[in-house]
Amino acid sequence: MARRDEFKNDEVVSHEYEETIISINRCSKVVKGGRNFSFGALVVVGNRNGKVGYGYGKANEVADAIRKGGEIARKSVLDIPMNGVTIPHDVETRFGGAKILLRPASTGTGLIAGGAIRSILELGGIHDVLAKSLGSNNPLNVAKATFKAIEALTSRDQIMAKRGISK
Numbered sequence: 001m002a003r004r005d006e007f008k009n010d011e012v013v014s015h016e017y018e019e020t021i022i023s024i025n026r027c028s029k030v031v032k033g034g035r036n037f038s039f040g041a042l043v044v045v046g047n048r049n050g051k052v053g054y055g056y057g058k059a060n061e062v063a064d065a066i067r068k069g070g071e072i073a074r075k076s077v078l079d080i081p082m083n084g085v086t087i088p089h090d091v092e093t094r095f096g097g098a099k100i101l102l103r104p105a106s107t108g109t110g111l112i113a114g115g116a117i118r119s120i121l122e123l124g125g126i127h128d129v130l131a132k133s134l135g136s137n138n139p140l141n142v143a144k145a146t147f148k149a150i151e152a153l154t155s156r157d158q159i160m161a162k163r164g165i166s167k
Contacts, residue, residue, distance in 0.1 A: 017045040017074060019043060019073070021042070022054075022143060025041075038058060039060070039062045040057070040058045041062065041065040041066045042143060043057065043069030043070045046120075050125050051078070051079060052124035052125075053075070054073050054120070054147060055070065055075070056069055056072065056140060080124045082155075083104065084107070084128075085126065085127040085128055086107075086126060086129055087153055092149075093152060095145035097136030098134075098136040098137075099133070100131070100132070100134075102117075102146075104130075108128070109129075110128060111128070111129055111131075113132075113133075115142060116139045116146065124150070
């Protein structure tokens with residue numbers, strides 16, 4: 001039987017990513033002896049240079065939930081297609097009740113976004129963008145909708161390669 005520490009090599013562990021906690025949820029379960037609490041932590045990691053990921057860790061202690069969320073986030077890192085320090089084009093996505101609008105902005109505009117979207121885009125290294133969150137303000141759904149929007153982004157080079165056009 002394989003031991004637990006033999007699998008450590010499979011994990012993607014990197015110390016170059018910054019970590020931000022977006023939200024911590026407390027859940028209670030009523031049992032015979034009282035209440036049992038458990039926690040869920042939404043964590044975002046990024047290198048501020050076009051790579052960002054998120055994870056949702058659950059545990060009986062807050063610190064363990066944050067650690068698990070960070071590990072999951074490091075395994076789900078995405079590349080953000082960027083046009084300088086902004087995004088290449090407008091994008092609008094939905095996840096559950098959350099609707100996200102991202103629009104590129106001219107240099108010097110700054111990151112105009114709030115809540116979970118702001119944390120994700122900051123850690124992704126995007127400096128100039130206009131963002132709006134409509135509908136649900138549930139941080140987990142907003143984060144998932146933001147990542148869906150990032151996945152929907154395509155750079156000019158990717159589109160030209162898909163069409164078979166060389167520069």
